[in-house]
Amino acid sequence: MTTLLSERSRIFEQADAHAVSEYVNQHVGSHCIRLPPRGRPQASIKHRTFSSLDLCRISYGARVQVTSPALETIYHLQILLSGHCRSSSRGEERIYTPGEILLINPDDPVDLTYSADCEKFIVKLPVRLLENACLDQHWLLPRQGIRFDSERRDLAGLDGFVQLLGLICHEAESCAEPEIQTLYERIVASKLLGLLASNVQRVCPEAESAGGFEAVRQFIEAHLHDEIGVEQLREVARVSERSLYLLFERHVGLSPRDYVRQRKLERVHALLQLPGARSVTEVALDHGFVHLGRFSETYRKRFGELPSHTWRRQRQGAARSG
Known part of the structure; x- marks a missing residue:
């Protein structure tokens, strides 16, 4: 798979899981974690900020449950790199495996349980980035906000998207100019709207x-x-x-x-x-x-x-x- 953040983006390596969780709370999204009652799991995280995006690669080293009422102002795009993840949301339960994508809408309650060998890559996208991309395409912006469908998605069906994320990770680690960062984040938003099913009506106005x-x-x-x-x-x-x-x-x-x-x-x-x-x-x-x-x-x-x-x-x- 395309490299999604290298060692240059390392923040914690084999660290206390609660310290890593606190870092995630500050930079990637508010959440709570529940770890096994015994043992001292060693967690690791890589992180970069790229314009309004946050790029994060994380593993907790133990089975962990992550919960949050809702993300409110952001979307979370998660790509499973290893292990598996069980998602429980709105009465539905799904199991995600390596190579599959999980996209969490801003108003979705979060209840995710990751296996001990799980590593995931997260892209945090602000709501306004997707809304602006919708308007740029002259599509109708849903009154209740953009919501992506909860269907299962694998990377094989997303033509070139992982390569795009790999390029963005490289640019983030190379400290690309702000203008370049803004261009790439707009491409990511447009790609998501074009590739994934959502409630956006892709019609051109008269x-x-x-x-x-x-x-x-x-x-x-x-x-x-x-x-x-x-x-x-x-x-x-x-x-x-x-x-x-x-x-x-x-x-x-x-x-x-x-x-x-x-x-x-x-x-x-x-x-x-x-x-x-x-x-x-x-x-x-x-x-x-x-x-x-x-x-x-x-x-x-x-x-x-x-x-x-x-x-x-x-x-x-x-x-x-x-």
Whole structure:
């Protein structure tokens, strides 16, 4: 199989399983583990952050049960490299073996039991990455969010996908430029939407509707620093208010106000990751977020961390590279 993270990405080797679990909680997803009552299993983990993706290769060295209420803001793509995994979710139980893929949706409760000889590779993807990929393809974004089907999948049916992940691991370990990282993460999201069954309707909007929405979308992108009202958008689209809401529902599954707020949040998120980004307060106020406490909570729900954490990580990365 293609190399998915080398020794250069090693974080822990033959370490305490609870220490590895705590690292996973911080970087890959909140969870709880249950280990055998006897023995001291030796766990290992490799990890890299690549743009908004997290890449992780992990083994616990003992039979372990991993549980979590739901991942909320992220998808987990897991590839079983060795051993086996039993998944119990929503009354269904499945056994996964090497070469098979398990994809966990953000609202799925997690109850996974891994064998002692199990090693897995995990890709953590934020919700907004899949949503943006859906919109880039001009597909209809489901109102309840993108959900992948729970069917069994093996790597043999995913043409070139593992090779793509191997290339991404190599780029992550080679410290690729941010622009390259962003390009690759978009390719991963598009590949997943194209290869795996989901509730996304892969239909192209009618030409007239596409033109109307595209004009509104471009107006929003050009005025993210401004207050954008429904009346302004109605005038740009040249439709009634009711038709405007239907237009947004058809194309993005959101109300005009929710879509504008989402795009403002995504712009703030992108700016906070740039080298030399200004303070969180300045960037937030520039985009109309005057209630900073409410903004921070909305940001956390959207991206899985506080804006100050995004900004601090960028500063730490700049200091290391400098």
